[in-house]
Each structure stands twice: as structure tokens, then as C-alpha cells.
Amino acid sequence: MKVVGSVVAGAHGQILIRQKSDCEIELGDLLRVSQKDGSYTILQVYNLAYGSQISVKSLELISGMKLEGFSADLDFMDPNLRQYVLASVKAVLQSRMASQRFQNCCLPS
Secondary structure (H helix, E strand, C coil), X not given: CCECEEEEEEECCEEEEEECCCCCCCXXXXXXXXXXXXXXXXXXXXXXXXEECCCHHHHHHHHHHHHCCCCCCCCCCCHHHHXXXXXXXXXXXXXXXXXXCCCCCEECC
16 A cells, blocks of 8 residues: 555544655545554545745745845755645544455555
């Protein structure tokens, strides 16, 4: 199974997943979280947000410097680590029995 992200936070009715940089999560996607005992949970994506490791002030400064031509190669960190997608998901199905029918994509348990 393909790992598409990692759970980073959660609350009642909302789980937040950081998308892996080489994967694409879209609204409405169903994700499978497999447990060691063979059970699994199906999660549905209902919101997407974008995040950055760099503060807004720093992003504004870097953008302005690039725009004004001060440095074409001005970057702080790898783009895959700096900018990312956060997917809000909710559980729509929980199975207590092992099944191999739904193997589209998954998250590490």
C-alpha cells in the first residue's frame, strides 16, 4: 500500500494529516488506516489547507527580494519541506475484521 501522509494532530471529528510531498490528496478522497490486528478505518478528506515552515514575515521578505532582483537563488530550505498540504479528515467507517478489498492508499499506523 502507498503511504500518502502522516497524522499530525486531531480532535473529536477532525484528524489533520500532512501530505507526503510526492503524493496528491484531493477533497473527497478515501484513505485507509490499517492497524496491526488487521482492522482498519476509512477516512474521508473534507478540507485542504496549505502550510509553511517559514513565517509570513520571512516569506514576504524573500518574495520582495526576489521580485526586486536582489537574489534569484534565495531560498531557506528544501521546497518539499518548506511548503506542504494539510488534509482534514474524518472517520467514515471502522472495520474490526481484516479485509484486502480496499487497498487504494493508506497511512502508517
